[in-house]
Amino acid sequence: MIVALFVVLATITLGGAIAVALDRNVVRAAVWLLFTLLGVAGIYLLLGADFVGATQILVYVGGTLVLLVFGVMLTAQAPFMQLQSHWTDRLAAIVVAGLIGSIAVLVLWPGLPSGTAREGSLPGTAKLGEALLGVEDESQFPLTNLPIGAARNRPRTAYLLPFEVISVHLLVVLIAAAYLARPRLAPPPAPSQQAEEKP
């Protein structure tokens, strides 16, 4: 059943991603991106990374994608305008796709050891929070005479510094984006004729 679920989710995700790449209408591409991101969130949930899956939906779908769609609407010039890509771009895309695809297949073909995958969910929100803070739940790991390097006594790495750095980073980005996107007094110029020449 897990395999069936994975096949369904992978179809949605990859199908959506291919549609994003190939659809020339930007708004439709945004909708296929929505399905792709929801598919990826489903795969996170399938893998047991529950918090990451919920964050993916909350941040990516509910935040980033809405931002992208707003951007599309604010910069639209004609209803459903489409821009054609040049034939050299399409050739480059095919070549690059072939290269990346062959690298991926070559690396993954021998197969990877599946390891001891545990059942159920990965460590949940509480454990993630403790990891971010660098504390451990003392009641679960009482002081015992375990040898050094045993899993239970390993000091948990704290991700507090990256967490704080990212918080400041988000603040900086917020201020920068608000400043860069501030309303201007002059209206945008008409699209120049040079854009339609052959490159």
Add this chain to the structure above:
Amino acid sequence: MAQAEASPRLSREHAVTGLTENLTSLGVPADWAGLLAALTAAVLLVTFVAVSALFFIWLERKVAGRIQDRLGPTRVGPFGMLQTLADGIKLLSKEDLVPAAADPILFRIAPYIAFCGSFVAYVALPFARDWVAMPLSVTLGVMLVLAILSTEVFGVLLAGYSSGSKRSLYGGMREAAQMIAYEIPLGLSVLVPVLIAGTMDLNAIAGRQKGTIVSWQVFHDPFAFVAFGVFFICGLAACKRAPFDLAEAESELVGGFHTEYSGLRWSFFFMAEYATMFLIAALAVLLFLGGWHTGVLWFDLSESLGFFGNVLNAGVLILKAWLLVFVMMWIRWSLPRLRIDQVMTTCLHYLLPIACVLLLGAAVWRIGAPRWLADGTPFVLAGLTVAGVVWFLYCVVATRGTLPTAFDPASFTQKPTTGDGA
């Protein structure tokens, strides 16, 4: 904080796992049993949402009628209860209209995205202690509900854009701006009961409120009391209900983002709206108002009565949620609509700082409140609230049958002025 989050009770029977076990014991292979159980849960939830929507539409029209001093639907069925069914049949038989300027694929997808954006969250909603569709609520709970609520914006945005008409686009963009702006104070105000309970698991949060009314989290400290208000207001905005219903502002934008929709597609938007209303109400009940506990009994019914106890608990939860939905409708038909700049000002200038202060205050209260304060506040708050509700009901009953003085012609002392100011 660690002691509140004990090891997750994975041995608890969730609806899907419980059903799966029942089916496997009947001889169905394990994988198919899981799929069948999930389908059953989904069908039950869809049925519940659809029947709720039917009931809400009738309730809305009755409430609207009574507030506007008229009767509402009375002819179709007893008390007009079958009016919604008649409306549904009418909607089904309407012409399937897609405007020529509309994007054909997006126009058709948008209602379903809007509906899924609120319906999928029901998966994580516990209706009773043992009745929750998916075990995800152990690690995720509230977060999953909030995450899925945030995807409803997309349905609105797409509907507005793909209709190919200016009014729809404006309605859609204003509505999307409102919904994403109000997600922030919504999330912050949800964090207050999560902070008090120490877990995001909705089942655990509701289970914590076992007992009489003083154990309800809304009375736990004054910050939670205000957080309930903030949550309710933000929930109103998330449902696009008045006074935040610019998207459907009939007097301004015809229909806003759903102007070009008719028939069954339009009804999907309204099912989505009522589904979100019930979701917000149920979330408020679970987080603040004691969940499925009655508030007068000091024990949990499901512990003593098993399956029947679960039925009673689910009934209590649904009744409380319906009461909150009634309050939402009451607010809609009493208050005027806010302008878009007023909507955004309310969110960013008022509710967001208030929510931040509430979060800080709740954290400080949990760490540093002296014992007598922490124990006494629920009684004070609960007592004040009960007294307020009793006084309000007394006022309603005492003034029954009388007009408000503003509408009593005998109370007019000024002569009405003529049009040209003479």
Add this chain to the structure above:
Amino acid sequence: MNDLGPTPLLLLASGLFLCGVVCMILKRNLIGILMGVELVLNAAALNFAIFARFNPAFEIEGQVFALFAIVLAAAEAALALAIVLNFYHRHGTVDVDAGRELKG
């Protein structure tokens, strides 16, 4: 979960990456290119989560990295969109071929 190895999942992540890069090459609309970037970042974060599942020593770190990747991608998308708006104000179009001032 033991009957689904890491290989199909990693192939899926590579496929996402591939589609993201192709999207970046093929699109002339700036926001289309941004969508390609989002796909690439998603593929990377998915990779972290996959290895978190299949390597028990990595289970917390993988999720934490995936979380950081998601958050940083959102921040980058916001800023990129502000730049796109500036581009639009300057050129009146979001066609990348209109941005020629630095060429030659």
